[in-house]
Amino acid sequence: MSSHSPPNISIRPVIEADLPTLYRIRTDPRVSVFQFRLQASDTLEEMKSRMLETQPKGDFTYRYTSLVANEEVVGYSTQMLYRGNGQLHCYSGWNVDPEHWGRGCAREGLRQVLDELFDVHKVQIFIADCFAGNARCLRLLQRLGFRRGSIPWLERLQTAWSFRCGHWIMRWYMTPDDWQRERNVKQLFG
Numbered sequence: 001m002s003s004h005s006p007p008n009i010s011i012r013p014v015i016e017a018d019l020p021t022l023y024r025i026r027t028d029p030r031v032s033v034f035q036f037r038l039q040a041s042d043t044l045e046e047m048k049s050r051m052l053e054t055q056p057k058g059d060f061t062y063r064y065t066s067l068v069a070n071e072e073v074v075g076y077s078t079q080m081l082y083r084g085n086g087q088l089h090c091y092s093g094w095n096v097d098p099e100h101w102g103r104g105c106a107r108e109g110l111r112q113v114l115d116e117l118f119d120v121h122k123v124q125i126f127i128a129d130c131f132a133g134n135a136r137c138l139r140l141l142q143r144l145g146f147r148r149g150s151i152p153w154l155e156r157l158q159t160a161w162s163f164r165c166g167h168w169i170m171r172w173y174m175t176p177d178d179w180q181r182e183r184n185v186k187q188l189f190g
């Protein structure tokens, strides 16, 4: 569906200079409508201290990755790593600057994020949630080869309550084997 050829995307850990751009993206109404509602505590300072702190917090390790196109930060991905049922999980989210939507920035950037997580960090299950009405994100998840998962009712209720979220949330996941299959197909057919 994209009319533009994908830009030359690279990824790197978020650095302090990226934060004003990432905060602008997160608070853009075109983006925030597809994310949990912003709280009064969601300030640039809070984002800075959260994203620049890389020490594990209890059982969770957080990673923040900038998506860069031609030296311009165009988006980011957040990743929370934790062990569940003996397996290393990664729960991830991402946002792209609306001025760059539809050019393949998320697709190309997330391919690199997935390579890194599965190959380097040996993640065993990669999980992403998405509001049911988010057509762009749903298209992206399907293009990358995610599979539909389910959310336990108790977790649904807790999320709805704690984030004051009235949206229906869809869960998607990917395993290392799924991702390897996607890479094989891409290598064969482009």
Ligand SMILES: CC(C)(COP(=O)(O)OP(=O)(O)OC[C@H]1O[C@@H](n2cnc3c(N)ncnc32)[C@H](O)[C@@H]1OP(=O)(O)O)[C@@H](O)C(=O)NCCC(=O)NCCS
Pocket: 001, 002, 030, 031, 032, 034, 035, 092, 093, 094, 095, 096, 097, 100, 101, 102, 103, 104, 105, 106, 107, 108, 128, 129, 130, 131, 134, 135, 136, 137, 139, 140, 143
């Ligand atoms: C979802 C989001 C990250 C996608 O970023 P992006 O860089 O535009 O994504 P891509 O260009 O790689 O892929 C988007 C796909 O949606 C398609 N698309 C664009 N508008 C669409 C629409 N209205 N309906 C359906 N698909 C649409 C694009 O054509 C593209 O598909 P294609 O690769 O088959 O051509 C971005 O739109 C965004 O930040 N949205 C707001 C926040 C959000 O939803 N975050 C994710 C929630 S976890």
